[in-house]
Amino acid sequence: MATRDQQQSVAVDEVNWLDEEEMVVWRAMVDVNASIQAAVEEDLTSHGLTAGDYGVLARLSDAPDRRLRMCDLASALHLSPSGLTRRVDGLVKQGLVSREPSENDRRVMLAVLSDEGNVRLRNAAPGHVGTVRRQFIDHLSRTQLRNLANALTAVQCGTLAE
Amino acid sequence: MATRDQQQSVAVDEVNWLDEEEMVVWRAMVDVNASIQAAVEEDLTSHGLTAGDYGVLARLSDAPDRRLRMCDLASALHLSPSGLTRRVDGLVKQGLVSREPSENDRRVMLAVLSDEGNVRLRNAAPGHVGTVRRQFIDHLSRTQLRNLANALTAVQCGTLAE
DNA sequence: ACGCAATAGTTGCGACCGCAAGGAATTCTG
DNA sequence: CAGAATTCCTTGCGGTCGCAACTATTGCGT
Numbered sequence: 111m112a113t114r115d116q117q118q119s120v121a122v123d124e125v126n127w128l129d130e131e132e133m134v135v136w137r138a139m140v141d142v143n144a145s146i147q148a149a150v151e152e153d154l155t156s157h158g159l160t161a162g163d164y165g166v167l168a169r170l171s172d173a174p175d176r177r178l179r180m181c182d183l184a185s186a187l188h189l190s191p192s193g194l195t196r197r198v199d200g201l202v203k204q205g206l207v208s209r210e211p212s213e214n215d216r217r218v219m220l221a222v223l224s225d226e227g228n229v230r231l232r233n234a235a236p237g238h239v240g241t242v243r244r245q246f247i248d249h250l251s252r253t254q255l256r257n258l259a260n261a262l263t264a265v266q267c268g269t270l271a272e
Numbered sequence: 273m274a275t276r277d278q279q280q281s282v283a284v285d286e287v288n289w290l291d292e293e294e295m296v297v298w299r300a301m302v303d304v305n306a307s308i309q310a311a312v313e314e315d316l317t318s319h320g321l322t323a324g325d326y327g328v329l330a331r332l333s334d335a336p337d338r339r340l341r342m343c344d345l346a347s348a349l350h351l352s353p354s355g356l357t358r359r360v361d362g363l364v365k366q367g368l369v370s371r372e373p374s375e376n377d378r379r380v381m382l383a384v385l386s387d388e389g390n391v392r393l394r395n396a397a398p399g400h401v402g403t404v405r406r407q408f409i410d411h412l413s414r415t416q417l418r419n420l421a422n423a424l425t426a427v428q429c430g431t432l433a434e
Numbered sequence: 435a436c437g438c439a440a441t442a443g444t445t446g447c448g449a450c451c452g453c454a455a456g457g458a459a460t461t462c463t464g
Numbered sequence: 465c466a467g468a469a470t471t472c473c474t475t476g477c478g479g480t481c482g483c484a485a486c487t488a489t490t491g492c493g494t
Contacts, residue, residue, distance in 0.1 A: 125397075125398040125401065125402070126401070126402070126405060127401060128401060128404070128405075128409065131414075131417055131418065131421060132409050132417065134421055134425075135409070135412075135417055135420050135421045135424065136404055136408065136409065138421065138424035138425060138428060139305070139308075139408070139420075139424060141428060142424050142427050142428055143301070143305045144350050145428075146301075148350075160449095160450090162450080162451095179472085180472075180473065181471080181472060181473080188306050188310075189451080189452095190451070190452050190453080191452095191472075191473065191474080192451075192452065192453080192454095192473085192474070192475080193450075193451050193452065194473095195473065195474055195475085196449095196450075196451080196474095197450085197451090200449095200450095215459075215460070215471090215472085216458080216459055216460085217458070217459045217460065217471065217472045217473070218459095218471090218472060218473080219472080219473065219474095235287075236287040239287065239288070239289060239290060240287070240288075242290070242298055243288060243290075245427070246298065246301070246427055247290065247294050247297070247298065248430075249426045249427045249429075249430035250297075250423055250426060250427070252293075254419065254422065254423040254426065255293055255294065255297055256293065257416070257419040257420070257423065258297050258301075258419070258420065258423050259293060259296055259297050259300065260416065261412055261416045261419065261420050262297065262300035262301060262304050263296075263300060264411045264412060264416065265304050265407075265408055265411045265412070266300060266303060266304055266307075267411075268407075268410075268411035322479095322480090324480080324481095341442085342442070342443065343441080343442060343443080351481085351482095352481070352482050352483080353442075353443065353444080353482095354443090354444075354445075354481075354482065354483080354484095355480075355481050355482065356443095357443065357444055357445085358444095358445095358479095358480075358481080359480085359481090362479095362480095377441095377442085377489075377490070378488080378489060378490085379441065379442040379443070379488065379489045379490065380441090380442060380443080380489095381442080381443065381444095
């Protein structure tokens, strides 16, 4: 995705191309994520959910009173407002989520996890976690896991600080 | 994305939920990738390209004679045949790529990187690599980089072997 | 050589998502 | 306290993608 002729010269062209190790890591990062995402998606479809649906249900399940403001949900899921509106539309149509206007602020709508939504989530969760394990976690030793955590949080803090 | 009540019991419910460390890594993996992808996308749009377009151009640039069979390109980019057809449609419309029937096998179409496509790629590449550096690589020490490479290739080989 | 399966590519269709615009409610400001 | 700015959500629109269906070409088995 980013190979170019190594230009090791002094400063004529001041681009820092990726060296071999960096390149390997970058490509691996992209590929690993692609394959994990695909596996997760496939697993969830067997429970009649998309990965996006699962994300909504999981967030709602962890929220107090199983309800969240649309805007909070959208930012938690890195989704645009319109994207979330339509995703929730679909979940409402399936009876997994219901909408409820907030009493404090009449601009906001709350998405509420229904009992049926909770059941679907609990049915899908074990398979989902299993997929994450088989595709990712179980291939790492405890040490690798800790190193990976350090590396990733370093990246997170770095990009967050910007 | 996968928190559920810890069920540490003997074997009534044999689901291996993620422990704290595993959970942190999994969430970090998802978040880091989301933010990197977003940054890459944003950077490339300033050069009039999408991430998908860049992927096609980069692969063609690295290929012998700057041309590749559609099916090889599709699998390299984890794209469905129809998805690639339309993406290439767009690139042809921009004059960055041209189609050419293969002489050996009249089923296949070759996607060929045009001179203009090559220029666009070379204009966009430094910014792209810079973004990858700023968002990812530069936040890792050499040791972290090596550890990350080990961990990711372990995951790759594991999922590949399946 | 004939026929059948496999492979390559395109197209119709539906699903998803982000941007821009709009409407309603709240907050800020003078 | 009135008007402007902001926040929250929804809708129209366009772009992207995968699946299924279809055509064309090649390869295989007998």
